Amino acid sequence: MKKVLNLLVQYYREHLLNPHLGMKLFLLQRITGVGIAFYLLMHMTVIGSVRLGPASFDRMMVLVSEPAWLFKPLEVVLMAALLLHGLNGLRITILDFGSLARHHRVSIAVMAAAFVPLVAIGGYLFLSHIAQG
Amino acid sequence: MARVSVFRYDPEFDSKGYFDDFEVAVRPGLTVLEALINILEQEDGGLAFRYACRGAVCGSCSMHINGMYRLACATQMSDLGDEVVVRPLYHLPVIRDLVVDMTSFWAKYEMIRPWLANETPLGDAERIQSPEERARLDNLVECILCACCHASCPFTDTDPQYLGPALLLKVDRFYADTRDRAAADRLAAADSEHGVWRCHTAYNCVEVCPKSLNPTASIAHLKMGAARRRLTGRAKVR
Amino acid sequence: MAASAQPTGLVPWVLQRVTGVLLALWVATHFIFWHFAHSDWSFASVAARALSTGFGGWLWDVILAALCLYHGLNGVRNIVYDYTPPQKAAWLTPALWIVGLVGIVLIGYHLAGFRVT
Numbered sequence: 001m002k003k004v005l006n007l008l009v010q011y012y013r014e015h016l017l018n019p020h021l022g023m024k025l026f027l028l029q030r031i032t033g034v035g036i037a038f039y040l041l042m043h044m045t046v047i048g049s050v051r052l053g054p055a056s057f058d059r060m061m062v063l064v065s066e067p068a069w070l071f072k073p074l075e076v077v078l079m080a081a082l083l084l085h086g087l088n089g090l091r092i093t094i095l096d097f098g099s100l101a102r103h104h105r106v107s108i109a110v111m112a113a114a115f116v117p118l119v120a121i122g123g124y125l126f127l128s129h130i131a132q133g
Numbered sequence: 134m135a136r137v138s139v140f141r142y143d144p145e146f147d148s149k150g151y152f153d154d155f156e157v158a159v160r161p162g163l164t165v166l167e168a169l170i171n172i173l174e175q176e177d178g179g180l181a182f183r184y185a186c187r188g189a190v191c192g193s194c195s196m197h198i199n200g201m202y203r204l205a206c207a208t209q210m211s212d213l214g215d216e217v218v219v220r221p222l223y224h225l226p227v228i229r230d231l232v233v234d235m236t237s238f239w240a241k242y243e244m245i246r247p248w249l250a251n252e253t254p255l256g257d258a259e260r261i262q263s264p265e266e267r268a269r270l271d272n273l274v275e276c277i278l279c280a281c282c283h284a285s286c287p288f289t290d291t292d293p294q295y296l297g298p299a300l301l302l303k304v305d306r307f308y309a310d311t312r313d314r315a316a317a318d319r320l321a322a323a324d325s326e327h328g329v330w331r332c333h334t335a336y337n338c339v340e341v342c343p344k345s346l347n348p349t350a351s352i353a354h355l356k357m358g359a360a361r362r363r364l365t366g367r368a369k370v371r
Numbered sequence: 372m373a374a375s376a377q378p379t380g381l382v383p384w385v386l387q388r389v390t391g392v393l394l395a396l397w398v399a400t401h402f403i404f405w406h407f408a409h410s411d412w413s414f415a416s417v418a419a420r421a422l423s424t425g426f427g428g429w430l431w432d433v434i435l436a437a438l439c440l441y442h443g444l445n446g447v448r449n450i451v452y453d454y455t456p457p458q459k460a461a462w463l464t465p466a467l468w469i470v471g472l473v474g475i476v477l478i479g480y481h482l483a484g485f486r487v488t
């Protein structure tokens with residue numbers, strides 16, 4: 001645990017010395033990656049409750065969706081994390097194709113242009129209860 | 134006037150580093166290196182730092198200045214504002230003050246065999262290169278090995294054996310050179326867990342390079358070369 | 372297919388990108404399908420949706436889980452290798468494979484719970 005804390009402090013220190021956008025996006029990629037991994041553990045446990053019977057499953061689904069004022073915003077956070085990790089991942093994949101690596105600034109602008117509207121629309125849909133779950 | 138805070142550390146006396154503040158009169162054209170030399174001559178003769186050419190070609194005066202790794206001789210004091218903070222390069226041991234131990238960096242440099250590998254006899258002619266082939270080397274031969282990129286890359290710290298952006302760019306310099314006959318060896322040096330696969334495209338190297346080079350592009354080029362060699366068995370430069 | 376003798380990080384690097392691109396599409400579909408186009412989270416409704424596509428529906432989710440497992444565990448491997456040289460962590464890759472294979476078996480088994488009528 002202390003080792004992990006040291007690692008996080010090191011990342012923070014690196015970022016202080018290099019407060020560049022690329023560095024921030026790398027850190028966010030790691031953080032969302034680990035975060036999504038933990039979410040998936042929970043998600044699979046929740047869905048896996050179906051093996052205990054339909055009634056257990058129904059109870060479990062109620063547990064993770066009520067109160068709505070807590071879970072809807074959490075789901076928006078999950079969606080934002082997924083979008084960030086995914087879009088940034090696609091950006092990195094494209095940049096690793098040799099000569100495309102010269103267009104760093106542009107790649108960030110393009111990614112932001114996709115990310116912001118998608119999060120905004122998705123967040124709106126969640127929070128205005130049009131979406132369920 | 135500007136206040137220059139300089140990192141100080143003397144292993145004989147100090148258990149850890151600290152900062153000394155100096156007041157420097159800023160005139161147009163004053164570089165950070167000149168400011169440091171003024172401090173050395175007028176205020177503290179014990180301040181240790183490296184410099185040589187004062188013209189951004191030797192790579193000796195690289196240090197961390199106000200949020201970025203730069204060459205002190207190529208940084209204008211008037212661009213930095215009233216507070217200037219100067220630190221040595223990170224990821225390398227500090228010998229004293231702003232001087233770092235570049236031994237491990239040079240050891241890795243030797244490891245990648247940074248010379249043109251071509252045993253074929255020259256005869257009367259030179260080794261011919263077309264202008265296009267030479268142009269491919271343009272942003273590769275200009276590396277002055279200042280290690281700004283090496284210091285800014287987070288992964289040279291987490292993995293001390295990682296070659297790092299500067300040295301991978303140097304590998305690419307030879308890989309992309311049509312006169313070099315060791316493409317497979319170049320790729321073998323790069324295609325390793327201490328080579329290109331430690332690059333996570335954070336792009337700090339590109340942000341800080343004083344020569345505006347792009348180590349990430351070089352690393353991407355080497356990754357593609359490594360993939361091509363695996364899939365087709367050929368290491369030829371495209 | 373010519374390949375050099377010792378493994379480097381090339382194949383995992385390529386597969387991370389391949390699974391990543393597939394996941395970008397697949398997770399987007401999965402998310403939209405279950406979060407935006409679904410009306411009710413009861414067993415009956417979820418099972419009806421999963422059952423309505425039969426074995427295909429189950430397989431679809433199992434493949435998604437496999438992609439997630441590969442991409443996530445490979446990510447863990449990358450983070451560990453950033454700090455520990457591969458020679459010192461030779462046990463890691465087999466351990467992650469075991470976790471992944473056990474995981475996919477468990478997930479396949481549990482997802483099949485929706486097909487019980």
